[in-house]
Amino acid sequence: MIDFLREAAQVKPSRNQLNWFDMEFYAFVHFGPNTYTDREWGDGTEDEKIFNPEKLDCDQWVEAIKAAGMKGMVLTAKHHDGFCLWPSQYTEHSVKNSPCRKDIVKEAALACRRGGIKFGFYLSPWDRNSKYYGTPAYNDYFCNQLTELLTQYGDIFYVWFDNACGEGPNGKKQVYDFPRYFDLIHKYQPEAVIFNDFGPDIRWCGNEAGTARHAEWAVVPSELCHYSKVQTGPGPLAQEGSLAYLYNTEKELGTMANILYSKGLVFTPSEIDTSIRPGWFWHQKEEPHSLKRLFDIYLSSAGGNACLNLNIPPNKEGLFDERDVKRLKELGTLLKQEFSKEIPASVNKEEGGGPTQPVYRITTEKPQKNIRYVVLQEDIAQGQRVESFRILAEFASGSQYPLYQGTCIGHKKICQLQDPFAQQNPLTDDSLPEISTIKVQVTAARGEVLMKEIRLF
Numbered sequence: 001m002i003d004f005l006r007e008a009a010q011v012k013p014s015r016n017q018l019n020w021f022d023m024e025f026y027a028f029v030h031f032g033p034n035t036y037t038d039r040e041w042g043d044g045t046e047d048e049k050i051f052n053p054e055k056l057d058c059d060q061w062v063e064a065i066k067a068a069g070m071k072g073m074v075l076t077a078k079h080h081d082g083f084c085l086w087p088s089q090y091t092e093h094s095v096k097n098s099p100c101r102k103d104i105v106k107e108a109a110l111a112c113r114r115g116g117i118k119f120g121f122y123l124s125p126w127d128r129n130s131k132y133y134g135t136p137a138y139n140d141y142f143c144n145q146l147t148e149l150l151t152q153y154g155d156i157f158y159v160w161f162d163n164a165c166g167e168g169p170n171g172k173k174q175v176y177d178f179p180r181y182f183d184l185i186h187k188y189q190p191e192a193v194i195f196n197d198f199g200p201d202i203r204w205c206g207n208e209a210g211t212a213r214h215a216e217w218a219v220v221p222s223e224l225c226h227y228s229k230v231q232t233g234p235g236p237l238a239q240e241g242s243l244a245y246l247y248n249t250e251k252e253l254g255t256m257a258n259i260l261y262s263k264g265l266v267f268t269p270s271e272i273d274t275s276i277r278p279g280w281f282w283h284q285k286e287e288p289h290s291l292k293r294l295f296d297i298y299l300s301s302a303g304g305n306a307c308l309n310l311n312i313p314p315n316k317e318g319l320f321d322e323r324d325v326k327r328l329k330e331l332g333t334l335l336k337q338e339f340s341k342e343i344p345a346s347v348n349k350e351e352g353g354g355p356t357q358p359v360y361r362i363t364t365e366k367p368q369k370n371i372r373y374v375v376l377q378e379d380i381a382q383g384q385r386v387e388s389f390r391i392l393a394e395f396a397s398g399s400q401y402p403l404y405q406g407t408c409i410g411h412k413k414i415c416q417l418q419d420p421f422a423q424q425n426p427l428t429d430d431s432l433p434e435i436s437t438i439k440v441q442v443t444a445a446r447g448e449v450l451m452k453e454i455r456l457f
């Protein structure tokens, strides 16, 4: 058993996955015929002429995205209705037959480049318009479209595949040839990461509400991510049971008890994808979520060993709705307010903790009343190891006060001690003495803990 845990501790990310972790927060952009029909899923019969963004301004999108602190954009080049936001030579169902005639993918990619953020795309395999859908010829059609997107728009950081697989216009379902799609991406954009519900590079978190797991492991059973590379042998209980039941909606994915039954582990971190509004596409009647809700989602995703892909839908004119632009600015301001002023402190490992249970002592230069966050980062390039930890305050008298208990750390764990939205925070209570020492105590890990950063804000 111990050998297996040591092996689990050695499961490592690729260079592309590490770069993706550093993106932390980027924007989804859902745009297409649904924007004009007030629907979420088009059926593929929509007239191309309805797609008419008269004031299209992708620089306005990029400006708003950057104001929130996001570092990239992922555009729905084609949604389930099959309509292409670029003039694909393989179909007539595209912008080329719309009154606008613009290549939206190009406009968006160029705006991202001008604004200094990365560009990626969503391409829906489910296509309710294509006459090829449900036949082997569809995989050729899809690969042709994918090749256009991979070769005509500069560097692509991310290709996002939706796993939905419904019926096409002829009533048939398609068998998607994902390995063939992945090969094309490796060929034309070797630095792009690939999202799919089950890997290879990034997996789906299992919901669209922005809810992260209490322990969001990047090292998970290959039974879930069958497109990812297996990096270990079987767990000690693999012969006694099976993880065939695993799905993305499972609460435990990658925790110690769960991996023991696996045939082998993979490194496939989770992305939290959600929309700033209830729907993915723009609807006049919908309002953006509250600042608090978005901030909390950020903390639990970008601050919970995942990345946050937050959707902002352009309206019929081709602009981000002013209500969303305002909310994004507020979010960016709040993130700056909370995370731009690091509290100067020194970090020392205490003697005697052992490799898997280290204790770190963080001493601030001046006593503090207002420590709001402890931000922890493992050296994830070497693997993800911490299973659980606790944080304590230590007062001059020597007495201790528990501040936080957590599970995994991984790329980044933001431990929130005080909520900027709360009326009263326990730590600013006058009866409590000021804090000058904080202890981070790892209570369980799979191998030697390699902590990269511990910072206070």
Ligand code: FUL
Binding pocket: 040, 162, 163, 164, 273, 280
């Ligand atoms: C889902 C789709 O069905 C939704 O329309 C949306 O695009 C979401 C991101 O993925 O599977």
